[in-house]
């Protein structure tokens with residue numbers, strides 16, 4: 470196989486996997502939709518189905534309540550606050566799926582950010598009786614912020630509005646206008662009844678006016694832009710391997726997972742942030758020497774020169790390096806109940822690197838209903854989305870999130886206890902929405918290692 474063929478194979482095999490997330494307000498029918506998808510696509514084990522049928526009968530329901538299929542995990546979540554997002558795996562003959570199932574009720578923004586951050590598609594549910602509501606707009610805004618490439622609007626409970634086309638058309642048009650204003654390019658609206666099974670897996674006989682795909686058909690066929698060669702290579706070093714065995718006295722390799730792009734033997738690379746350069750002499754994948762590797766493979770890379778490289782350094786093509794700076798401006802979603810304030814001392818966890826930083830400014834906070842600036846910027850509470858300006862202790866090689874969702878994102882941690890405070894996306898958020906009045910920088914840094 471030639472190198473180009475290998476890369477093609479990589480792109481093809483990657484397209485057979487779709488990561489998607491669901492979002493909806495309370496009672497819009499998320500659990501029923503997921504249960505219906507699993508049931509009708511025959512992804513449910515017969516003993517699971519028997520248990521659901523029994524539980525439904527015990528509750529006096531004639532038909533199995535498919536929402537119960539997702540209830541096992543829900544019970545788990547309700548016992549503790551740690552499981553916010555449950556991942557489900559299922560497959561059809563055409564594609565494998567990873568579904569991030571996020572609870573809709575409390576902490577919706579935070580859960581959706583966690584669930585959708587790696588998703589290639591988000592299904593946003595609305596109740597056909599209510600149409601687009603405040604939470605729908607928030608979900609669309611989060612999907613836009615996270616640059617989820619595809620959005621599906623599932624207009625559910627069509628059975629309760631007489632399966633009428635004008636109801637669907639009105640909701641789809643309103644959502645389409647809003648999503649477009651956020652910069653979401655790909656919206657597919659599908660009228661469904663998760664309860665009755667219309668247009669989830671099986672085309673609806675009642676809504677014969679709808680000529681589009683069912684939810685599953687869309688999930689199976691939606692193009693997933695996974696061409697690793699279209700992105701610059703990014704290789705965050707996880708471990709330096711130096712076996713110092715008698716057979717390989719000089720061996721030194723750098724192990725890690727390719728965050729994006731394709732890396733080839735012979736590539737000229739720059740070590741970031743130091744700026745040293747060298748050439749890739751060998752790539753080892755699963756114990757085999759290969760000519761090239763692509764994201765998200767885990768590999769060990771050897772270089773021609775003996776450079777000072779450690780965990781957290783980034784290898785990038787010498788002609789396509791990541792921007793390196795100690796001053797970071799980013800859009801963030803604050804996740805923790807402790808508010809984020811200017812002057813806060815934090816740790817920035819970016820790929821395999823963790824550095825100290827100070828929150829210099831919180832210049833804006835977005836009102837997610839219409840993306841206007843919040844009247845009180847300067848602090849972020851849990852679930853808030855806003856902009857922050859950070860000063861890091863050491864330079865970070867941080868891409869714009871629009872260029873790479875992996876090397877353009879980071880987490881802020883509390884240095885006192887390691888708690889995850891905030892999820893960040895470097896660079897611009899929406900076209901204009903992030904601009905707001907400035908706030909003063911926080912208290913000056915003391916001379917105890919946080920002065921940078």
Ligand SMILES: Nc1nc2c(ncn2[C@@H]2O[C@H](COP(=O)(O)OP(=O)(O)OP(=O)(O)O)[C@@H](O)[C@H]2O)c(=O)[nH]1
Pocket residue numbers: 493494495496497498499500501502536572573574625626627628629661662663664665
């Ligand atoms: N008539 C009708 N009822 C539905 C439909 N889909 C869901 N429901 C009902 O709506 C209620 C809520 O459904 P769930 O699937 O539990 O909703 P959810 O969005 O998962 O709710 P939370 O996760 O608690 O936010 C249940 O009583 C369902 O039976 C539908 O297409 N038509």
